Amino acid sequence: MPRKTSSIAPDWWDYTTLDDEIIHAAACLTPEQVLGLSRPGFRVVFYDTLEEFYLAEALEYITAWKQSTADNPVGICGPIGPTEQLPLVARLVNELKLSLKTAHFWGMDEWFHEGREVPASHPLSFERADRELCFNRIRPELVMPAENLHFPRADTGGYRKSWEGVRCAVMQGGQGDVKHWAFNDPPKREGKYQHHPPKPMEYRKLATRIVDLHPLTIAQNARPKRFRSVQSRPGRRRRCPSGMPARTTTRSVSGSRPG
Numbered sequence: 151m152p153r154k155t156s157s158i159a160p161d162w163w164d165y166t167t168l169d170d171e172i173i174h175a176a177a178c179l180t181p182e183q184v185l186g187l188s189r190p191g192f193r194v195v196f197y198d199t200l201e202e203f204y205l206a207e208a209l210e211y212i213t214a215w216k217q218s219t220a221d222n223p224v225g226i227c228g229p230i231g232p233t234e235q236l237p238l239v240a241r242l243v244n245e246l247k248l249s250l251k252t253a254h255f256w257g258m259d260e261w262f263h264e265g266r267e268v269p270a271s272h273p274l275s276f277e278r279a280d281r282e283l284c285f286n287r288i289r290p291e292l293v294m295p296a297e298n299l300h301f302p303r304a305d306t307g308g309y310r311k312s313w314e315g316v317r318c319a320v321m322q323g324g325q326g327d328v329k330h331w332a333f334n335d336p337p338k339r340e341g342k343y344q345h346h347p348p349k350p351m352e353y354r355k356l357a358t359r360i361v362d363l364h365p366l367t368i369a370q371n372a373r374p375k376r377f378r379s380v381q382s383r384p385g386r387r388r389r390c391p392s393g394m395p396a397r398t399t400t401r402s403v404s405g406s407r408p409g
Contacts (some may be wrong), residue, residue, distance in 0.1 A: 152345060158328075159365045163336040163347040165329045200234075207235035207322065212242050214319035215253040225254025225298070227321040230276040233283055240287035250294035254316050255280075256309075257301040258323065262360050266304040277301045306358040328366040335364045 157166045165173065181196065188194045197203040211226050218224035243250065260276050261268040270277045280301075285293060300312040323331050330336070334353065337343050363371075 153347070161340075162338050162364050163343065164364060164366065167347075204232065204234040204238060207232070208238035208242060210320050210322065211235075211239045212246070212248065215243075215248060215250055217319060218250075218253040220252050223252045223254055223298075223316045224319050225256060225316055227256040227258055227318055228280070229258040229323055230279050231324045233279060236280065236283035237287060240284045243288050243292055247292065249292050250288070250298075252298075253294050254298045254300065254312070254318075255285075255294065256312070256318065257299075258321075260302045262304070267302060302358065310358055326367055327370045328364045330364070330367065335361055335367055338362065 153163075153167045154169075155167065156162055156164050158164055185194050185196065195206075197206060211228070214224055214226040242248070257276055257280055261272070261274055268275050270281065272278065280299075285299065300309055302309050325331055326335075328335060336347060339345075
């Protein structure tokens, strides 16, 4: 049976093309039922306040970096969104006097515009946000070497090579309005995906790549105060692959619990 046409963007695949019964069942889940979805390899955690949530995000950086040694370097892959945890990371590093000389960090994605990644001077640059909100705030004697900071580029060779010999302990990611995880946006309904979306195994084989963003994602990203106009947002991102070898993957969804 063919899938429905999206009620948001008819030329795209997204969650509104799912069977109505699936969408209704998901919408009816209670908090207790969501917690009950935990299983081996997949754990659901609730935080009572946003402050607790951002601290938990920040502590994942600290826990990963504390494992790093010269013989066994360790890092974390982090997104932009949310960003409230980043100043907390810097403060924790400084307060704990945690040396990051062997630790690594990978930026998860970056805006792609006019044939290349946007420069760090661009007001929307994710690299700029990571540096200004976190790494520039860490004391010089503690901060990691520049070569241990890895950000996606138009030429993905160096970024992918940076995984070699370094263990990524955690890959963080947020869920967007279109229900993507870490900007794995659903594709357009064209070519071989005209009638059916790609299967999960196809997604898992994808490498670092340029992603066309779903219209709902572009609208969502126009909300922050720095740039509120939709037409000013680039429509593509360079992102790291879902197949990056990470020990743990965490997905963040912020919101309010009923009651």
